[in-house]
Amino acid sequence: MSLMKQYPSKIFFFCSEPAPEGGETSIVQSNVVVEKMEQRLPEVVAKLSDLGLIFRSKTAKDEDADSDLNKTWKWVFKTDDEAEAEKRAMEMLNCSSVVFNGDGSAEFVFGPTNPIRELGGKRVWFLPFIGYTDNMNDVKNSFGDGSDMPMEAMVTYGEILEENCVDVKWHRGDILLVDNHSVQHARRPGKPPRVILVSVCK
Template identity: 25%
Template sequence: MHTVKPDAFVLRPLAEAQPLPMLVEVPPGLPTEQALPLAREIADRDLSRYGGLIFRGLALDGADGFRGFAAGFGHPLLTYEFGSTPRSKVTQGVYTSTEYPPHQHIPLHNEQAYTRDWPMKIWFYCMQPAPEGGETPIADSRAIYRQMPPAIRERFAERGLMYVRNFGNGLDLPWQQVFGTEDHAEVEAYCRRHAIACEWKEDGELRTRQICQGVARHPATQDMVWFNQAHLFHVSNLEPETREALLEIVDEEDLPRNVLYGDGTPIGDGVLSEVRAVLDAHLISFPWQAGDVMMLDNMLTAHARAPFKGPRKVIVAMAEAHGQH
C-alpha cells in the first residue's frame, strides 16, 4: 500500500472569508483506511483552531463505514444518555439526528450543554441531503460568548442554570426511554452519579432538576464559550398558543421542561430574546452534499437544523466524554 502524503488533502474555507467550517477535500477513490490517518492528523492540528471540519469525498459505505471513521479518531463512541430529544439507534454508537418533524427549525445548541456531561466531539454524516432545506447550520461558540451582552453573560456565569424536566404524561419523552430502564432504583443511582435531583411525583412520573454551567472554559484551548441550552428549555421557546395551552393543563413547575437561574429565580423572557438574537447573528448555513462528514468540536461550535421538504438522512456519532462533577 503506497503512502499518502498529508498534502494529498486540500484544506480551504468552505466559504470565502469564513474559516468556519473548513473544507477538507479527500482525493477521489482514496480508501477510508488510508484517508483516516490523514483526517485524524488534520483534526488534531486544526479542529480546535477552526471549530469545525467538513470531510468531502470520503469513500464511506453507509452507517457502518461512518461508525468506523468516527471511532478511528481515537475515542470510543458514546451512547445517547439522558437525552432531551427523540433519536433512534442506527448501529453501535451511531444515531439518527433529532427526529423532530421536517417543518420544525431546531435552534443552535451545543450537544448536551443542558447537563454536566457532554461529548467533546460530534460527527454528522449526510447520507441523503434533502431536496429542499435541511441544512445543519453551525456557529462559533467563542464568538457568541464575546458578543453576548456583558450583563447577561456575567449573570449566566455567576448563577449558572437550573434545568427542570418533567417526563412522560404524553408531553415529553418517557423517563423509561431517557434512562433506558424501567427500574426506579437505576434512575436514582444515575441521578446521584450525575448530581441530578430527582423526585417521583404522585402520578408515578419523574421530575429532575440539575444545576449546570451557563458558560464554560474549553479544557484544551482555555477559550471561554457560551455553553447552555437555556433558550431551548425556557418556556419562551414555545409558540405563544402552545405555551398558553400547556399552562392551562399544568402548573409552571410541571411543564415538560423549563430553565431557571441556578438559584431558582426565573429568567425573564426578554433576556432569552437577547440571547436568541446573538445566536441568530452568528448562524452559518451551507448546503449538504451526499457523503459529507462534518466533525465539530462540540464546545467550540454549536449546530442547528433547518426545516426541510422531501427525504433527508443525516446520522450522528459522538465521542470523548467530558464531565464536571
C-alpha cells in the same frame, strides 16, 4: 467528574439522505455567543456567573411524536421503560434529573451550573438556553437560586445565534466534524426524508 469531561467532545455527522427542502444544520462558535451576550446583556452574564443556570427541556408528548424537531423520550432513548430511559439520559445527556410527566412527555433538568466555561484560552457558552424543540414553551431557564430568567435574555440569545450561525446545506455523502465543546449546533426544519447519522465521542 466535571460536566466538561462527561460531555461528548466531538460529534460526527454523515449525510445518508439530504432533505429535499430545508433540514440544514446550523453551527455557531460558542465563544462568539459569550462575547455578544456580554456586550448586550452584561448584567445577566454576571448573574449567571454568580448563581449558575438551571435549564429544563421537555420532550414531545406521545401524540406529538411526528414533530419535526422535538421527539418523545421513547424515541430519543429507544426504550419505553422509564428507569432505563433515565439511566440513558444520565449517560448520554449528563442531566441532573429526569421528570416523567403524565401526558407522556419527560423533562430533562440540567444544573445549577455556570453555562460559560474556559476552553483553549476562550470562554465558551457551554450549556444552551434553547433545547431541541420548535416550541419555546417546552424550555424553561432560571438562575441557580430559582429566580426566573428574564425573557429579554432568551430573545437576545436566540437573536445572537441567528445572526452569527452558518447553515450547512447537506448533500449525500457529506461528513461534518463538530467540536462540541466550542461549537453549538441545531437543525433547521425541513421536508422528509432526511437521514443524518450521528456518532459522538468523549
